[in-house]
Amino acid sequence: xxxxxxxxxxxxxxxxxxxxxxxxxxxxxxxxxxxxxxxxxxxxxxxxxxxxxxxxxxxxxxxxxxxxxxxxxxxxxxxxxxxxxxxxxxxxxxxxxxxxxxxxxxxxxxxxxxxxxxxxxxxxxxxxxxxxxxxxxxxxxxxxxxxxxxxxxxxxxxxxxxxxxxxxxxxxxxxxxxxxxxxxxxxxxxxxxxxxxxxxxxxxxxxxxxxxxxxxxxxxxxxxxxxxxxxxxxxxxxxxxxxxxxxxxxxxxxxxxxxxxxxxxxxxxxxxxxxxxxxxxxxxxxxxxxxxxxxxxxxxxxxxxxxxxxxxxxxxxxxxxxxxxxxxxxxxxxxxxx
Ligand SMILES: [Zn+2]
Numbered sequence: 001x002x003x004x005x006x007x008x009x010x011x012x013x014x015x016x017x018x019x020x021x022x023x024x025x026x027x028x029x030x031x032x033x034x035x036x037x038x039x040x041x042x043x044x045x046x047x048x049x050x051x052x053x054x055x056x057x058x059x060x061x062x063x064x065x066x067x068x069x070x071x072x073x074x075x076x077x078x079x080x081x082x083x084x085x086x087x088x089x090x091x092x093x094x095x096x097x098x099x100x101x102x103x104x105x106x107x108x109x110x111x112x113x114x115x116x117x118x119x120x121x122x123x124x125x126x127x128x129x130x131x132x133x134x135x136x137x138x139x140x141x142x143x144x145x146x147x148x149x150x151x152x153x154x155x156x157x158x159x160x161x162x163x164x165x166x167x168x169x170x171x172x173x174x175x176x177x178x179x180x181x182x183x184x185x186x187x188x189x190x191x192x193x194x195x196x197x198x199x200x201x202x203x204x205x206x207x208x209x210x211x212x213x214x215x216x217x218x219x220x221x222x223x224x225x226x227x228x229x230x231x232x233x234x235x236x237x238x239x240x241x242x243x244x245x246x247x248x249x250x251x252x253x254x255x256x257x258x259x260x261x262x263x264x265x266x267x268x269x270x271x272x273x274x275x276x277x278x279x280x281x282x283x284x285x286x287x288x289x290x291x292x293x294x295x296x297x298x299x300x301x302x303x304x305x306x307x308x309x310x311x312x313x314x315x316x317x318x319x320x321x322x323x324x325x326x327x328x329x330x331x332x333x334x335x336x337x338x
Contacts, residue, residue: 105126193222316336
């Protein structure tokens with residue numbers, strides 16, 4: 001089913017190896033270059049070691065700004081970080097690497113490596129097919145979060161409109177708490193502002209600073225208050241109409257008796273599901289569903305595919321489906337340890 005090739009692999013520590021010199025999204029002592037595809041934690045593995053041990057650590061400017069917020073401004077200064085714009089090639093020995101946009105969170109990139117023989121090795125990182133350019137490849141390494149045929153979203157409605165209506169309904173009763181992950185929270189802020197929601201937004205400290213970084217890159221998030229400052233505290237304490245944004249890890253800690261919305265990609269049957277008296281889950285994802293992943297493979301026209309089984313998802317099933325539908329050799333890596 002798959003002829004292993006030396007051009008690409010995924011290690012047991014989660015490093016996506018591309019060509020001779022490049023490892024993405026985890027530390028790999030055998031590769032001089034480390035790429036950070038985006039600022040989510042499962043793609044920052046061993047970053048401290050990479051900063052110490054790699055010749056260069058490469059990422060987009062926006063990813064750098066987000067890591068500065070999430071890890072503190074001194075963190076990246078302990079190594080040789082170079083920022084690379086989308087579409088700008090970087091030559092290292094006989095290999096050329098280029099980052100391309102991935103529609104996922106601010107700054108997210110796909111990676112193309114072209115070797116001396118002109119072979120194209122592509123790593124998608126995390127992506128949503130909608131606004132992600134599909135790169136043609138010889139060897140493709142692709143994320144597998146929703147790589148099972150059970151992970152299809154076919155609501156037939158625009159989730160953004162459903163989310164806006166739900167928030168507007170909640171605001172009639174007072175504060176609406178929204179829980180999500182970094183990047184997606186800011187996408188929600190933008191959706192609500194574009195839909196004309198003008199209530200004040202309140203954010204916890206990290207969410208606030210990630211939002212400010214997003215505004216540097218032309219996201220328009222409107223008036224935003226820090227949750228522990230006077231005016232915001234007053235709004236929250238009196239359950240007044242405002243939208244309060246918190247990282248998912250604060251669910252169950254704040255806003256307990258208020259209107260609560262959790263935003264999750266792991267919802268496939270309904271755009272909105274009520275989970276409690278005033279609690280809802282909205283199916284807004286920053287990953288492609290199964291159909292989107294398959295579409296990427298089809299249009300990329302690879303000869304070999306590796307599905308990333310290090311990170312959460314359905315890599316084994318996805319590799320199997322790719323072989324079944326396209327007769328392209330496909331394997332999930334790293335292999336399950338016995
Ligand atoms: Zn991600």
